[in-house]
Amino acid sequence: MIYSINLRVIGIIYFTFIMFQFFNTIFIVIYAQESSLAPSQNGSSQPMNSHNMTSMMQRGAIAMGFDQNKITHGFSSTKDGGQIKIMSLDENDNQTINQIRNHIRDIQHDFTEGNFTKPFFIHQQLVPGIDAMTQNKDQIQYQVQDLKNGSILLLNTNNSSLVNSINQFMTYQSTEHNVH
Secondary structure, X not given: OHHHHHHHHHHHHHHHHHHHHHHHHHHHHHHHHHHOOOHHHHOOOOOOOXXXXXXXXXXXXXXXXXXXXXXXXXXXXXXXXXXXXXEEOOOOOXXXXXXXXXXXXXXXXXXHOOOOHHHHHHHOOOXXXXXXXXXXXXXXXXXXXXXXXXXXEEEEOOOHHHHHHHHHHHHHHHHHOOOO
16 A cells, blocks of 8 residues: 555656656747747847847856856867867966866866757857757867866867857857957
8 A cells, every 4th residue: 555655656756757857848949949030030129149248147157157257268160170268367266267177177078968058058049050069979079178277178070061060159159258
């Protein structure tokens, strides 16, 4: 009797968890589709890639684990992929430098797994290039290089169409973080 009740409770909990995951996924997909619409389609008078920089910086601080006003971000394309460079503005700010290095290693791991949820969270929309980067995750090598006041994540591939996707990702990021 007790055993069957416990199984029912476990079943209800499991069902609730699955339904939560399902609706959460639907919400993210719908939000991503709506936020990627052209301005005339989503009712916004702002350009498609324009959004509130302050909000983006706040979401960035949450996702990256450090104050965005204490760092500089650089995204650049290379002939084999691209690079993400994050540096502390103060070379003596060891806490921020360590946080940058931890973040670069975290995104190295996430991107290697095909997980691009942090860029989606920060920008509140799908970032160009990540679909191909996710589908072809095994064709991209991610290498970390520590700098005196931060780190660089190098993205390299031999697949020329994938290089184009990585370059789209870098161009978008560079445009979004242009003042930062």
